[in-house]
Amino acid sequence: MLNLPKEINERYGKNIDKMPRLLGAGEVPISVSGIMQARLEQGNEFPDLWNNWYDTSDLVVYTEGNNKELYVFLTVDNQGKITKNGRKALELIRQDNLASNHGAIVEQLKDLGRKGLIKVPRNKITTENYLTRDQVLDEQVWRILARDSNEVHEDFAEEDGLLGKYFDEVASRTKDPKNMALYVGDSLKDQTTLKAWCVDWLGYRSFAYGRNDLDDDNGRLLGIAPEAQNVPDKIEKVSQLEESVKDALSQKQAFEYQGTLYVPVQDKKVRLEEKK
Numbered sequence: 001m002l003n004l005p006k007e008i009n010e011r012y013g014k015n016i017d018k019m020p021r022l023l024g025a026g027e028v029p030i031s032v033s034g035i036m037q038a039r040l041e042q043g044n045e046f047p048d049l050w051n052n053w054y055d056t057s058d059l060v061v062y063t064e065g066n067n068k069e070l071y072v073f074l075t076v077d078n079q080g081k082i083t084k085n086g087r088k089a090l091e092l093i094r095q096d097n098l099a100s101n102h103g104a105i106v107e108q109l110k111d112l113g114r115k116g117l118i119k120v121p122r123n124k125i126t127t128e129n130y131l132t133r134d135q136v137l138d139e140q141v142w143r144i145l146a147r148d149s150n151e152v153h154e155d156f157a158e159e160d161g162l163l164g165k166y167f168d169e170v171a172s173r174t175k176d177p178k179n180m181a182l183y184v185g186d187s188l189k190d191q192t193t194l195k196a197w198c199v200d201w202l203g204y205r206s207f208a209y210g211r212n213d214l215d216d217d218n219g220r221l222l223g224i225a226p227e228a229q230n231v232p233d234k235i236e237k238v239s240q241l242e243e244s245v246k247d248a249l250s251q252k253q254a255f256e257y258q259g260t261l262y263v264p265v266q267d268k269k270v271r272l273e274e275k276k
Contacts (some may be wrong), residue, residue, distance in 0.1 A: 007228030027223030085113030185211030
């Protein structure tokens with residue numbers, strides 16, 4: 001078992017077995033950008049983040065009989081929540097839904113919905129070659145996976161400098177100016193399929209692999225535990241509530257909270273009974 005931050009649960013084994021269990025436990029599968037952030041922020045304390053490969057919630061969709069383009073599908077938004085159509089896609093990753101390329105069968109592309117689904121021409125993808133920093137920053141697939149605001153909808157966008165920071169850290173650790181290759185698979189002639197993007201460990205210079213078999217025994221998903229989801233959002237909401245209460249009290253105004261109206265009492269004749 002890997003040594004990982006307590007809010008992250010490792011799900012080692014076939015994705016078709018582990019994804020249903022992860023979702024059933026209320027966990028959120030981590031994204032590529034989530035791996036990047038975890039490695040940058042916690043990689044020194046938890047070296048296993050750098051020293052292992054991880055399958056992610058970000059998917060690659062290969063449309064039927066189409067080797068001119070593919071789709072990158074982001075299923076988790078920037079609030080750490082699985083989108084409605086993203087959940088439907090992740091639920092396709094199961095034992096009884098495998099195609100001959102060991103991807104998950106998608107009956108029709110339109111079934112996936114549009115949110116988080118981004119088309120990428122294959123002739124704009126540099127594959128099977130390690131890349132320089134400038135090449136990585138110029139690679140559309142990497143910019144999408146890093147949630148660059150110029151490539152993804154605002155519901156998915158993260159810090160724009162993430163990709164550059166991540167490459168710099170990878171290069172510093174590998175001592176190599178070229179890293180982060182991209183690998184993609186082929187489309188089937190008769191079926192649309194999807195697979196999960198995998199981010200590899202430092203030994204392979206953190207490449208992204210979009211053609212792993214979903215029934216590979218060595219799959220590894222990471223699930224964010226329910227209690228750890230949206231913690232910053234909860235803290236912000238509590239802070240906002242505290243400020244609104246302070247404002248109301250300072251101005252001796254009534255305020256409402258969860259359906260109950262609280263009214264300041266200024267009549268000196270009204271006193272709280274002392275507990276005996």
